[in-house]
Amino acid sequence: MRTMQRLFFHIFLTMFLCAFCGASFAESGPLASATFQPDKEGTALYEAMKKKMLDAGTLSWESEFESRFAGKTVGSGSYKIWLKKPNFARIESKNANGTTGILIGDGQYFWIYWPNKRPRMGFEDPQEYEKIAGIGFKKIRSVPGKHSLAHAFSDLRAGMPMLIMQASLFHGTKDVLEKSKFDGVRLLKREKVGEEMCDLIEASFLDYQRSQLFWISHKDGLPRKIKEIVRTENGIENHEQWLNVTVDAAMDDGKFAWKPPENWKEWFEPQLEDGLIPEGEKAPEFSFETIEGNNFQLSEQLGKMVVLVFWRVGCPPCRQEMPTLEKIHAAYKDKDVVVLGFNVSDQKQFAVDFLKANGVSYPQIIDNSEKAKDVQFKKYQRLFGMSAVPLTYLIASDGRVISSWYGNDPEALTGIIAEKIDGIRRPxxxxxxxxxxxxxxxxxxxxxxxxxxxxxxxxxxxxxxxxxxxxxxxxxxxxxxxxxxxxxxxxxxxxxxxxxxxxxxxxxxxxxxxxxxxxxxxxxxxxxx
Structure with missing residues (x-):
């Protein structure tokens, strides 16, 4: 189970630091969204649900949740949440061992602490961890309309990677999934959750790679159950059941006030970039078969510059970067520059269909094996349990790292290549x-x-x-x-x-x-x- 959980959180961090991901059930391939037909009734219910959250003066609920990976439960627990305008929040999370973490939003910051000691991250030195684990806290800016309680929930270490519903909708934050590729919403049916009649709607994102199902109560227009399906090779599901939902109930401001005790210390989580291979160091070797059926071995590319990009289908910045990579491939493939995509997350045929549909022709390794995952999660990102995509490495003709970064950065990519290959200085x-x-x-x-x-x-x-x-x-x-x-x-x-x-x-x-x-x-x- 522990190995399964570690793998799950590798995938979780890759998914959500990028902000989204992609899951693999019966539907596969980028044209699966053709089977998803949004309708006006489902769309109206979805928009009314969001408006209900935005218009409320206060909102609270309790949730019992479960996370599944490859059909097996990898985390479960519960949380309580209180929200108040203009910018207050509180979340208390629990699992079978008791309270895991507490988040308090005082209007300017999210204060996060762990009453029973912060769980150790895989890369932390045990002795250094013990010095602060019981007296540590985390502080995050909570700019109104910009913060994400859904993502901050991951710091509570409750057993579910993040909230399915973006609770910060209450404070005016836009749903980042909708800003990527929102396929629409459809009404599936009406059924009871407990004693409450609900409308079941399904929202689809990223060509039906991700679905969110909401059982919306006729009583107040808010969910009583939520299910998220993420279609990767192994399949990820998150389930929540909401209880004791209240709207516009009285809440004392004292619930949203907290300051760390005098001897406590602020804990700073390492930056993703801290785990990247330093410039000038030899790039780790790997050898895999490409989707074209050719063997790609990094050491055989000596004498050429390699643009290595780790990606996944369900990552919007990865999609945005592909036209730039395609242009570089076309312009420099005869100038000893090799562009290589490396995907360890998606089902192979799904990814191949996506590449074909989007006219991507540069070489690709699509491999879900543990050996391939180790390349991304251990060799090219050295902080255990932390990763994201897109992750780009530029490797010089002598096999040493020139530069690396997370995210879509076309200026840096084209500028460095133009300087190294064409001799054009683009500082x-x-x-x-x-x-x-x-x-x-x-x-x-x-x-x-x-x-x-x-x-x-x-x-x-x-x-x-x-x-x-x-x-x-x-x-x-x-x-x-x-x-x-x-x-x-x-x-x-x-x-x-x-x-x-x-x-x-x-x-x-x-x-x-x-x-x-x-x-x-x-x-x-x-x-x-």
């Missing part, structure tokens, strides 16, 4: 925002080519400012110095501009600089070698 800066001493999770790459580019995001720690925009333009001085002009725009909750700050940052290749824009708000600029 790229790494941009990071540091707010209240905490690095933001989002990094940007800025191509220093004289063009103006903009970035932005929410601000959690300020009452005066709620959003920022950063507008960059930059030029090169010689080949080693980047001169960057930065305009920082700060806006209130209504997106009205409140303040503008202009800065100039000069950074040398191989160095990094921090610019203090406002108290508690910095921009860090790094110029990689």
């Amino acid at each position: 790229i800066l790494d941009i990071e925002v540091i707010e209240d001493g905490h690095p933001q999770t989002t990094h940007w790459r800025h191509l220093v080519d004289g063009k103006t580019r903009g970035y932005g995001g929410p601000i959690a720690g300020s009452e005066e400012y709620r959003h920022y925009s950063l507008v960059f333009s930059g030029t090169m001085i010689g080949s080693v110095t980047a001169d960057l002009r930065l305009r920082s725009i700060f806006k209130d909750k209504d997106r009205q501009t409140k303040k503008e700050v202009s800065s100039q940052i000069t950074v040398e290749r191989g160095q990094a600089k921090e610019e203090q824009i406002l108290p508690g708000f910095k921009v860090k600029v790094s110029f990689p070698k």
